[in-house]
Amino acid sequence: xxxxxxxxxxxxxxxFLPLRTKIDETYKKSIEAIQMGRPVAWAMINxxxxxxxxxxxxxxxxxxxxxxxxxxxxxxxxxxxxxADADGFPSHLCGYARNCFGYVSRMTKELKGEIPPEAxxxxxxxxxxxxxxxxxxxxxxxxxxxxxxxxxxPVWVLDMPIPGVKEFFRDGVYxxxxxxxxxxxxxxxxxxxxxxGVKMDWDRLEKTVxxxxxxxxxxxxxxxxxxxxxxxxHSRDFWSAMPPSLFLAGKPAxxxxxxxxxxxxxxxRVDHKVSSIQTEERFRLLFSELPPWHSLSVFENMAERxxxxxxxxxxxxxxxxxxxxxxxxxxxxxARFSFHFHTAYFKDALEEGEYYGYMGxxxxxxxxxxxxxxxFFHLPLTCRSTSTHQLYLQEKMKQKLKIPSMIVSGDIVxxxxxxxxxxIKRMEIFEESMESYRKLREERF
Amino acid sequence: xxxxxxxxxRAKDLYRDRFRRAKELKGEGRKILxYICLHAPLEMMTAxxxxxxxxxxxxxxxxxxxxxFLPRAFCPFVRSxxxxxxxGKYDFLDGMLLVHSCDAMERTGRIWESVVDHHxxxxxxxxxxVCGRHQKxxxxxxxxxxxxxxxxxxxxxxxxxLKKAIESHNEQRSMVRSLYEITEKVPPKISGxxxxxxxxxxxxxxxxxxxxxxxxxxxxxxxxxxxxxKGPRILVWGSVLDHPAFVEMIEDLxxxxxxxxxxxxxxxYWADVKLDGDLLSSLAYYYLVELRCPRTFKEVPSDGxxxxxxxxxxxxxxxxxxxxxxxxxxxxxxxxVKYCDCHGFEVxxxxxxxxxxxxxxxxxxxxxxxxxxxxxxxxxxAFLEMLRGGVE
Numbered sequence: 001x002x003x004x005x006x007x008x009x010x011x012x013x014x015x016f017l018p019l020r021t022k023i024d025e026t027y028k029k030s031i032e033a034i035q036m037g038r039p040v041a042w043a044m045i046n047x048x049x050x051x052x053x054x055x056x057x058x059x060x061x062x063x064x065x066x067x068x069x070x071x072x073x074x075x076x077x078x079x080x081x082x083x084a085d086a087d088g089f090p091s092h093l094c095g096y097a098r099n100c101f102g103y104v105s106r107m108t109k110e111l112k113g114e115i116p117p118e119a120x121x122x123x124x125x126x127x128x129x130x131x132x133x134x135x136x137x138x139x140x141x142x143x144x145x146x147x148x149x150x151x152x153x154p155v156w157v158l159d160m161p162i163p164g165v166k167e168f169f170r171d172g173v174y175x176x177x178x179x180x181x182x183x184x185x186x187x188x189x190x191x192x193x194x195x196x197g198v199k200m201d202w203d204r205l206e207k208t209v210x211x212x213x214x215x216x217x218x219x220x221x222x223x224x225x226x227x228x229x230x231x232x233x234h235s236r237d238f239w240s241a242m243p244p245s246l247f248l249a250g251k252p253a254x255x256x257x258x259x260x261x262x263x264x265x266x267x268x269r270v271d272h273k274v275s276s277i278q279t280e281e282r283f284r285l286l287f288s289e290l291p292p293w294h295s296l297s298v299f300e301n302m303a304e305r306x307x308x309x310x311x312x313x314x315x316x317x318x319x320x321x322x323x324x325x326x327x328x329x330x331x332x333x334x335a336r337f338s339f340h341f342h343t344a345y346f347k348d349a350l351e352e353g354e355y356y357g358y359m360g361x362x363x364x365x366x367x368x369x370x371x372x373x374x375x376f377f378h379l380p381l382t383c384r385s386t387s388t389h390q391l392y393l394q395e396k397m398k399q400k401l402k403i404p405s406m407i408v409s410g411d412i413v414x415x416x417x418x419x420x421x422x423x424i425k426r427m428e429i430f431e432e433s434m435e436s437y438r439k440l441r442e443e444r445f
Numbered sequence: 446x447x448x449x450x451x452x453x454x455r456a457k458d459l460y461r462d463r464f465r466r467a468k469e470l471k472g473e474g475r476k477i478l479x480y481i482c483l484h485a486p487l488e489m490m491t492a493x494x495x496x497x498x499x500x501x502x503x504x505x506x507x508x509x510x511x512x513x514f515l516p517r518a519f520c521p522f523v524r525s526x527x528x529x530x531x532x533g534k535y536d537f538l539d540g541m542l543l544v545h546s547c548d549a550m551e552r553t554g555r556i557w558e559s560v561v562d563h564h565x566x567x568x569x570x571x572x573x574x575v576c577g578r579h580q581k582x583x584x585x586x587x588x589x590x591x592x593x594x595x596x597x598x599x600x601x602x603x604x605x606x607l608k609k610a611i612e613s614h615n616e617q618r619s620m621v622r623s624l625y626e627i628t629e630k631v632p633p634k635i636s637g638x639x640x641x642x643x644x645x646x647x648x649x650x651x652x653x654x655x656x657x658x659x660x661x662x663x664x665x666x667x668x669x670x671x672x673x674x675k676g677p678r679i680l681v682w683g684s685v686l687d688h689p690a691f692v693e694m695i696e697d698l699x700x701x702x703x704x705x706x707x708x709x710x711x712x713x714y715w716a717d718v719k720l721d722g723d724l725l726s727s728l729a730y731y732y733l734v735e736l737r738c739p740r741t742f743k744e745v746p747s748d749g750x751x752x753x754x755x756x757x758x759x760x761x762x763x764x765x766x767x768x769x770x771x772x773x774x775x776x777x778x779x780x781x782v783k784y785c786d787c788h789g790f791e792v793x794x795x796x797x798x799x800x801x802x803x804x805x806x807x808x809x810x811x812x813x814x815x816x817x818x819x820x821x822x823x824x825x826x827a828f829l830e831m832l833r834g835g836v837e
Contacts, residue, residue, distance in 0.1 A: 087793065088792065088793040088796060088808070089789070089790075089792075089793060090781070090783075090789040090792065090810055092518070092783055092784050092789065092810075093786060093789050093790060094786070097790070134573040137548050137786070138547055138548050138740060138786045138787055138790075139786050139790065141573060141742050142739070142786060142787060142790035142791070143790060145742065145744065145790070145794075146790045146791075146793065146794060148752055148754045148757055148794070149754060149793065149794065149797065151752075152751050152752050152753065152754065153751070153752055154744075154750075154751075154752045155744060155752070157573055157574055157742050159572050159573045159574050159579060161570055161572075161582070162545065162551070162570055163568070163570050164554075164555075164558070164567075164568025164570075165555075166566075166568070167567070167568055167569075167570075167589065170589055170592075173589065176582070176585055180578070180582045183578055184578075187578075195750065353559070354559055355555050355556075355558040355559045355568075356552075356555035356556060356559060357555070359552070360555060360556075379516055379518075381518050384518070384519060384520075384548055384549065384552075384784060384786065385548060385552075387516050387518070387519075388515065388516070388519065388548070388549075388552040388553070388556075389552065389555075389556070390516065391512070391513060391514050391515060391516060392513075392514045392515075392556045392559075392560075395513060395514070
């Protein structure tokens with residue numbers, strides 16, 4: 001009687017859930033802060049550039065990009081997108097941004113600044129300022145600048161140098177970039193002190209930075225374990241567990257403990273050869289860029305056929321650990337770590353004659369190291385940042401690594417643009433391609 | 446190019462066959478470096494006798510080769526330029542300078558460097574903000590660029606040569622501004638589409654040749670008799686228009702495009718590089734602060750508590766109000782290629798700004814190629830009719 005629950009083929013970790021709930025806590029804490037008369041900030045994901053400062057200043061922060069993903073997953077984004085269109089924003093702009101414009105437009109024009117009742121996870125309260133950066137894409141600062149139509153709050157932009165791969169190795173470039181980032185951070189601290197009326201607690205910052213580095217080290221090690229065959233942790237668990245690292249959802253000292261628990265669970269799976277899918281691991285796949293948040297159930301269809309998603313794009317992973325033990329200044333720690341996120345693979349990229357040193361080259365490295373049979377490229381229409389390199393990488397993977405890929409168009413927010421049925425239809429043919437290239441690799445390498 | 450052609454005719458001929466003169470000079474042993482965006486410091490190349498050549502797309506050529514590397518939902522201008530490069534059209538260049546002006550340029554540049562064999566390729570990062578520290582950082586980047594140019598040419602970039610180059614380029618900027626002074630007149634004696642072709646021509650030849658051409662053009666235009674065609678006076682704002690077809694479409698409907706805010710129009714010519722003090726610092730200031738492009742983040746300093754939207758718009762766009770007043774603009778056409786984030790996010794704010802002082806505006810998004818012109822025509826026609834109702 002009633003619908004039987006569909007069988008699940010992805011073997012989820014137990015340890016992902018407490019990490020996943022940190023996102024909800026983030027929104028809950030922001031609402032509580034406002035209710036207690038404390039300020040809240042909105043921030044772009046900033047590769048551990050501004051976030052450590054915000055945490056050390058104990059400023060509750062929410063991330064509109066993440067909110068966009070949640071709105072998409074919960075099925076409420078469409079009304080916000082329509083509203084953004086009606087307000088004159090071109091429909092090709094970042095789906096997360098348009099979702100935010102629609103949300104804020106409703107909040108300020110209709111509800112006098114109150115959170116819309118339909119907003120998921122309690123919504124985002126009005127911020128005291130907006131923290132953006134040029135990391136990732138132009139939209140990251142243009143979006144917050146455009147919010148000036150609705151919100152009378154200042155925008156602070158953290159500028160990150162992004163040298164070319166060759167140029168990075170020219171004399172003096174690295175140290176010059178670090179100095180620049182440190183100065184950016186100093187100015188940001190002064191801005192926060194003025195805006196919040198409190199002084200930075202430098203001891204707290206030092207501890208926060210240490211916890212973030214340690215947390216990311218453990219998270220990096222967890223993902224290293226996924227190189228095992230069969231892979232012990234599916235991409236679905238990765239995406240659920242990434243927010244505490246990616247945008248510091250939760251306190252770093254607490255999430256460090258949770259990541260250590262996850263490491264233990266994943267290590268146990270490796271030791272006992274437990275796979276992250278219930279079926280035989282027939283194919284190991286890399287998933288490129290943002291998943292279709294509104295249609296994640298398609299991964300169950302793929303797991304049913306033995307497709308195990310073992311690694312994701314560079315953008316969401318912490319960089320390899322960096323030895324910063326000789327450095328005492330926490331701002332310099334932040335500068336070196338955040339810059340390292342962008343440049344960690346430049347040396348390898350240059351050696352291979354690849355100039356797409358971040359976003360692009362790391363995918364080749366991951367596909368090789370995680371022994372992937374194929375790659376799934378999700379090409380989101382409204383996110384040029386994550387779609388630009390995909391065709392190029394498709395060609396490179398085939399040429400250099402003999403790994404085939406499939407490209408599926410979709411979007412990060414607009415669920416009308418992604419068709420799970422299309423994916424399912426193409427799976428069988430792609431399996432033939434993966435089998436065929438596997439034989440080729442066995443012969444060649 | 447017809448022998449003996451001069452002035453506007455010669456400019457149009459040069460524009461139509463932009464590669465020809467560059468290839469002749471290459472044959473004479475000159476080095477030519479390609480660049481795409483306005484933020485390329487041309488003076489540094491000129492000072493070392495390198496010819497800076499602005500790489501444009503082709504609205505008539507369907508991109509094909511580029512489909513291997515770039516998605517279709519992507520800046521169509523960058524796709525077009527890259528496509529031409531993949532087809533070998535830019536093989537005469539000795540190399541490229543790619544400036545981090547926007548995502549499309551930066552990301553494509555990474556792929557470009559990986560797949561096209563360049564003797565010289567330099568990626569120049571460009572800060573997002575404009576304050577003193579960012580100018581200093583950019584200046585240091587210009588120093589790196591200088592070293593690569595010296596390595597390429599085997600020559601040292603001297604202060605004197607750089608000063609001379611800046612003076613030449615400033616002279617060019619001044620003469621282009623003089624062209625726009627002519628369009629202040631009612632009706633103007635030179636059309637917006639002619640100006641775009643003149644600028645397209647001068648960005649394909651050495652600065653001294655460009656300055657000679659501009660002298661001819663100015664002398665010719667000043668002698669022209671004024672027409673008596675009255676029509677709505679239009680400001681065109683937006684992303685790159687590297688072919689006059691869009692502006693011609695507006696002018697064919699009886700309007701005058703009297704001023705623009707385009708990177709292929711006024712944006713590259715509205716200020717001069719200062720000649721006092723450290724010249725690299727002056728170049729850093731000009732190319733980061735003076736150039737107006739939505740890719741650069743400029744915001745009115747706030748007291749940290751509250752942002753005043755109107756004051757922010759005034760800080761960022763007051764020059765548009767000046768343009769409107771000085772050129773007696775009746776309406777603005779805000780055009781942008783699809784998938785341009787920098788202009789796309791900017792558009793509603795620019796529209797708000799024009800609304801704040803009563804200038805009607807029309808937003809047009811297009812996919813860069815010639816076929817789009819016909820589709821847009823109907824909307825432009827309706828807009829001009831609406832303006833005529835107010836003008837006559």
